[in-house]
Each structure stands twice: as structure tokens, then as C-alpha cells.
Amino acid sequence: MKLTSGLAAVTLTAGLVAATLAVQPAAAATPAPPTRLAGDWIATQLTDGIAVGDFADIGLTIDAGLAFEAMGDTARADLVGDSIADTLVTSADFPYGYAASDEGGTTGRYANATAKAAAFAGRIGRDASTAYDSIDLVAQLEDLTDDTTGVIADESSFGNYANTIGQAFAVEALARAGSDEAAAATGALLAQQCPAGYFLFTLGSTACADVPSADTTALAVIALRESGIGSARVAGAVSLATQWLESVQLSDGSFAGDASAPGKNANSTGLAGWALGEAGRTAAATRAAAWTRGVQAADPGACATQAPTGAIAYNAEDLASARTSGLGAKTGVWRRATFQAAPVLRWAPPASGPLGLTAPTSAAAGSKVDVLVRGLAAGEHGCVTFGTAKRLVTGTGSDLAVSFDLPATVPAAHTFTVTTLSGAQSATSTVAGPPAPAPVVGDLAVAKVEKVGRNNRFKVAVACDAAVACTGKLKVRTVGKVERADDTSARLVVAKSAYTVQPGRTSRVTLTLTKPARAVLGKKRIRVVATQTARGAEPVATKFWLRRR
Known part of the structure; x- marks a missing residue:
């Protein structure tokens, strides 16, 4: 969708050197915060409320719903909640039910899916027991939770694929429902936490020497916060987990994936930042949000590219590729990154002031000039233009110098413009260029x-x-x-x-x-x-x- 841009311009005029800069504020553009950009793009990726690629991906669809809910977009979150109603169990339209499915004569029931769907129903204000006519999600989740150990497990001819992420959703859903199984399930989840603070992905694992997972730890923290459990034990687990998350945050605000997905990426950074924000560790959440915003496609004005506005890249390399070639075969990667990382943008730092820029009070023909851009938030993309020259820049939260080469001949005026999608205030400044050559009589x-x-x-x-x-x-x-x-x-x-x-x-x-x-x-x-x-x-x-x- 086309968005009104906030912009500011500087005109470098040939003539006498001006003593001061004249700045006239212009009308503010339509606000376009990064959460709205992300939400708008996520909405374009749903067909009748479902994320459809090679197949209808209900787990990813629920990720979209969780993102909408976290960003305060209740209407879109409710649409997802309605849209998954016919997908939870096997039906004529959906032969492979998400929470319960026909496995060729037997019915498979899946713990992770059941827990995730139940937790999502609760977050959008619905009773997971009665939200869907086809299934009582709470009752099925209780059936899949061991009465003694509290550990969840699948009932399926294909085996058991339950993991700690599903366990975390189960704790949230069971606690919200007031289930008798909630206490045991919580104990099972906390048993997955290592002394350093992170949570192991594999249920029942004691391999705390393995590479830890920021994603698993973050989702556990978010679920525990959403569960409403107020015990000292849970509060201590959340505190220890968020301390660990802060300890592994990289200097640029990002987080690296686990052994299966090494390197800094938006999924891990978004989830970890979201968890830190929910736990009140706003400084770390803000740094994660700024990094995530930096890999969100929001290329304005003359710097518009083939990367779709609002979508969040998995990493900087994917963003650079999409700017020249579009998403292509990586559409699914971009979807998952955006659906999971978007909520952290709630903590994206605002600009330090209104958008604007200044140029030197004088300049020689053919020289290099530095234009100083103000009011770009950390991670926010801006487009600085001078004639046909353009520079796509990313804000740091401080003033940003952008260099241009002036032509050898100086016209009456040189105009520099900065454009964003942030809806920041506009400003125009006029500065003098070099004096005109003195007349010569010969x-x-x-x-x-x-x-x-x-x-x-x-x-x-x-x-x-x-x-x-x-x-x-x-x-x-x-x-x-x-x-x-x-x-x-x-x-x-x-x-x-x-x-x-x-x-x-x-x-x-x-x-x-x-x-x-x-x-x-x-x-x-x-x-x-x-x-x-x-x-x-x-x-x-x-x-x-x-x-x-």
C-alpha cells in the first residue's frame, strides 16, 4: 500500500552566504509506525484469514494472530480466531486437522498444536473450552498432559513431537482455564530451565551443556507472563530467563539462533525482545526492536525497492537480496520472520525530534558536501535525495551525515530531501551556496x-x-x-x-x-x-x- 511520506528538504542556493538557517515546520504526515507497517503486510499474506503456501499452515496462521493481538490489532486477531475454526480437526475441507486428525483409521491428537490453539484463544479473550464447536481444546489438552509429571505428549501413530514450546503454551492455556493439570504442567516446564536461565527445547532433556535457544526461552517467558501465575517460583524463573537473555544479546541489539539456525536473525531477536519487553526489561527490548526495525522493509520515496513495505527479513542479507530481486522462493522465510518478530516493534524507539536536515552554509562547485539528517529513529529507513542521486540510510537515533558530490557548475539552487515512512514532522531549510564570481571588466x-x-x-x-x-x-x-x-x-x-x-x-x-x-x-x-x-x-x-x- 502507498503511504504518505514525512519529508524534509534543504535548498543550497548560489549567492551571498546566509547568516542563519531559516526553518519552517510543515504539516505532519500520516503516522506509519513500524507495528502498523508489519501488521498491514501480515494481513496481505492471509487468504480468508489463513496463511497458505504449499498448504494451509495453521501454526503459522496462529503466529499471525498472536502478532496481531500483541500489537493491539484486535479486529485482525479475531479474524484469525474465526478463520481457524474449521481447521482444528479433520473435515471435508481440511483433511489434515491441526489439533486432531484422521490418521487412517485412528485419530491423532497433537499436544503442541492443541496447546498453541488454546493459548491463542485465551489471548484474544475466548474460552478455549467452548470457542470452537468442533473441539474442546482445554479438555483435549488435559488428556494429553500426564497427570503425574505434567509433561504433554502426542497421541499419534507418527510418534511424539511435543516440545518445550508446546509445554509453555500448555501452561498458559491450562492456567488460564483454571485446570487441575496446570500446576504439574508448570512444574514440568520449569524443570526444562537450566541453572544459567535458558530453557531446553527437548522435553525431558538434561543436556544443559548444549547450545541454548533464545527462541525457546523467549516463548517460555512470554507464556509464563501470559499465564497469570503469580507464584514466587514462576517469577524467579522469568527473572533468571530474562537475565540470561540480556547476557546473550549482541552489541547491536540482535540475538543469534541456536545450533539449527546460527547467526543473528529477526526470529530470535524479535521473540527475545518481545519477552524482555513483557518482563519490563525495556532497555534491552528497545535495542532488539531497533535492530529488527533495521531489517524491516520500509524503503520510501525515490529509494523504494522490490522488498515489500512492512515485511521483516530474516537477516540483513535477505533484506539486501529482496531489495533488488523481491522475495521469490524466500516468501515463507519472510512470513515466519515477520509473524514472529513483529510484536517487538512495540518497543521501537521513537525519533529524538522532528524530521529535518541541514547543509553547509556555503559550498564550492564540484566539492563534496555532508548533509546532516535529524529525526531518524534507530532502525528507521530514510531516503536522502539530491537531483537524481539517492542514498538509502538507516537511522541510529542520532544525527546522520550523508555525503553528496556537487556538480562542477553551480545552478541557482541545490535541493536535498529526506523522506521516510514514519510520519515524522517535515521541515524545509534554505542555506546559501558559494558567492557568485566577481564581475571582471577586462x-x-x-x-x-x-x-x-x-x-x-x-x-x-x-x-x-x-x-x-x-x-x-x-x-x-x-x-x-x-x-x-x-x-x-x-x-x-x-x-x-x-x-x-x-x-x-x-x-x-x-x-x-x-x-x-x-x-x-x-x-x-x-x-x-x-x-x-x-x-x-x-x-x-x-x-x-x-x-x-
């Missing part, structure tokens, strides 16, 4: 005595050795007073003319005697002075004699 070359022809004309030479054209007016007057026919004496204007001589050239300027000069110029010579003038230039006077041929 060098007058005359003989000691110049002769006037019968047509009352004479010529003088003007040489121009400057880099710009020599222009001016030439006026020839008598040096002293001369006697006129009426027996009076006065200084006379002898001749005058305007001229232009191109750089590196010498031109002859033709001068015609005035009528008073014709009357007094006889066979005797008269002393004259030629004065060259131009606006902004010092006058130049040259004396010589004038006589008729």
Missing part, C-alpha cells in the same frame, strides 16, 4: 593617440584573461574642460558603449562620437579618459589622446 588596450575616422568612429581593444566573461560599460570623457562653439567650457562625454568579451579572447569595441564631441574635435588632439564599469566591480580608468585622421 583590460583596455589603447594607443597613445587613437584616431577617429570620417564616420566619427574609433575602436579600442578589450582583452579578457579571466575565467568568466568580461562585461561592462565603457564611457570616454574629456580629461578637462574644453571650449565649445557657444564659447562655454565643460567636460564632454565623447563616446560610450557596452561590451562583452569571452574568456581568453580580445575583442575590438567600436565607439561613436557624440554630437558635442564631433563639434570640438578638430585637427588638434584632445586628452580623454576611458572608464570601464560593471556592477560589483571597481571602475578602471585609462587615459589617451584622441584626434581625427
Whole structure:
């Protein structure tokens, strides 16, 4: 969708150097916070409320619903809640039920799916026991939870794939429902926490020496917070887990994946930042949100690319690729990254001030100038343009210098513009460029005595050795007073003319005697002075004699 851009412009004008910058605030653009951009893109990825790729992915669909709910978009979250109603169990339209499915004569019941669907129903304000006519999610979840150990498990001919993430959703759903199984399930979940604070992915595992998972730990923290369990034991587990998350946060605010997905990525960063934010560790959540915003496609104005606005890339490499080639075969990767990472954008730091930019108060033709961009939030993308040149930049939360090369010839004005999708305030500043070249009148070359022809004309030479054209007016007057026919004496204007001589050239300027000069110029010579003038230039006077041929 096309969004109104916030923008600011600076005009670098040739002329006198300005003493101050004139700044005029403009109207604010339509707000476009990163959560809204992400939510709008997620909505485009759902068909009748379902995430459909090679198949209808109900788990990913619920991720979208969880994101909508976390970002406060209740209408879209409710739509997802309604849309999954016919997908939870095997039906004519959905032969592979999400929570319960026909396995060829037997019915498989899946713990992770049941727990996730039940937890989602609770988050959007529905009773998971009665939300869907086809299944009582709470009753099925209780059946899949061991009465003694509290550990969840699948009932399926395909085996048991329950894990700690499903266990966390089960704790949330059972606790919200007031189930007798909630306490044992909570104990089973907390048993998955290692002394360092992270949670193991595999239920029943004691391999705390393995590479820990920020994703699993984050989802456990979020579920425990959502469960409403207020025990000291749960509070201690959440505190220990968030301390561990903070300890493994990278210096740029991101988080790395586990052994199956090494390297910093949006899924891990988004989930970890979301968990930290929910637990009140806002400084760490803000840093994670800023990094996530930096890999969100939001390329405005002239810097628009093929990466879809609002979508969140798995990592910086995927964002760079999508900007030139679109999502292509990685659409599914972008969906999962966006659906899981979007909620952390709630903690994206705002800009420190209104959007704007300034340029140097003077600049030489052909020089490099740094334009200073203000008001870009950390992770926010902006497009700085100068003519056909453009720079896609990412905010750091501080002023940002952007370099441009000025052309060799300076026009009347140079305009720089910064555009964003953030809806920040606009501002326009005008600054002066380099002074215009000083006018040059050229060098007058005359003989000691110049002769006037019968047509009352004479010529003088003007040489121009400057880099710009020599222009001016030439006026020839008598040096002293001369006697006129009426027996009076006065200084006379002898001749005058305007001229232009191109750089590196010498031109002859033709001068015609005035009528008073014709009357007094006889066979005797008269002393004259030629004065060259131009606006902004010092006058130049040259004396010589004038006589008729």
C-alpha cells in the first residue's frame, strides 16, 4: 500500500552566504509506525484469514494472530480466531486437522498444536473450552498432559513431537482455564530451565551443556507472563530467563539462533525482545526492536525497492537480496520472520525530534558536501535525495551525515530531501551556496593617440584573461574642460558603449562620437579618459589622446 511520506528538504542556493538557517515546520504526515507497517503486510499474506503456501499452515496462521493481538490489532486477531475454526480437526475441507486428525483409521491428537490453539484463544479473550464447536481444546489438552509429571505428549501413530514450546503454551492455556493439570504442567516446564536461565527445547532433556535457544526461552517467558501465575517460583524463573537473555544479546541489539539456525536473525531477536519487553526489561527490548526495525522493509520515496513495505527479513542479507530481486522462493522465510518478530516493534524507539536536515552554509562547485539528517529513529529507513542521486540510510537515533558530490557548475539552487515512512514532522531549510564570481571588466588596450575616422568612429581593444566573461560599460570623457562653439567650457562625454568579451579572447569595441564631441574635435588632439564599469566591480580608468585622421 502507498503511504504518505514525512519529508524534509534543504535548498543550497548560489549567492551571498546566509547568516542563519531559516526553518519552517510543515504539516505532519500520516503516522506509519513500524507495528502498523508489519501488521498491514501480515494481513496481505492471509487468504480468508489463513496463511497458505504449499498448504494451509495453521501454526503459522496462529503466529499471525498472536502478532496481531500483541500489537493491539484486535479486529485482525479475531479474524484469525474465526478463520481457524474449521481447521482444528479433520473435515471435508481440511483433511489434515491441526489439533486432531484422521490418521487412517485412528485419530491423532497433537499436544503442541492443541496447546498453541488454546493459548491463542485465551489471548484474544475466548474460552478455549467452548470457542470452537468442533473441539474442546482445554479438555483435549488435559488428556494429553500426564497427570503425574505434567509433561504433554502426542497421541499419534507418527510418534511424539511435543516440545518445550508446546509445554509453555500448555501452561498458559491450562492456567488460564483454571485446570487441575496446570500446576504439574508448570512444574514440568520449569524443570526444562537450566541453572544459567535458558530453557531446553527437548522435553525431558538434561543436556544443559548444549547450545541454548533464545527462541525457546523467549516463548517460555512470554507464556509464563501470559499465564497469570503469580507464584514466587514462576517469577524467579522469568527473572533468571530474562537475565540470561540480556547476557546473550549482541552489541547491536540482535540475538543469534541456536545450533539449527546460527547467526543473528529477526526470529530470535524479535521473540527475545518481545519477552524482555513483557518482563519490563525495556532497555534491552528497545535495542532488539531497533535492530529488527533495521531489517524491516520500509524503503520510501525515490529509494523504494522490490522488498515489500512492512515485511521483516530474516537477516540483513535477505533484506539486501529482496531489495533488488523481491522475495521469490524466500516468501515463507519472510512470513515466519515477520509473524514472529513483529510484536517487538512495540518497543521501537521513537525519533529524538522532528524530521529535518541541514547543509553547509556555503559550498564550492564540484566539492563534496555532508548533509546532516535529524529525526531518524534507530532502525528507521530514510531516503536522502539530491537531483537524481539517492542514498538509502538507516537511522541510529542520532544525527546522520550523508555525503553528496556537487556538480562542477553551480545552478541557482541545490535541493536535498529526506523522506521516510514514519510520519515524522517535515521541515524545509534554505542555506546559501558559494558567492557568485566577481564581475571582471577586462583590460583596455589603447594607443597613445587613437584616431577617429570620417564616420566619427574609433575602436579600442578589450582583452579578457579571466575565467568568466568580461562585461561592462565603457564611457570616454574629456580629461578637462574644453571650449565649445557657444564659447562655454565643460567636460564632454565623447563616446560610450557596452561590451562583452569571452574568456581568453580580445575583442575590438567600436565607439561613436557624440554630437558635442564631433563639434570640438578638430585637427588638434584632445586628452580623454576611458572608464570601464560593471556592477560589483571597481571602475578602471585609462587615459589617451584622441584626434581625427
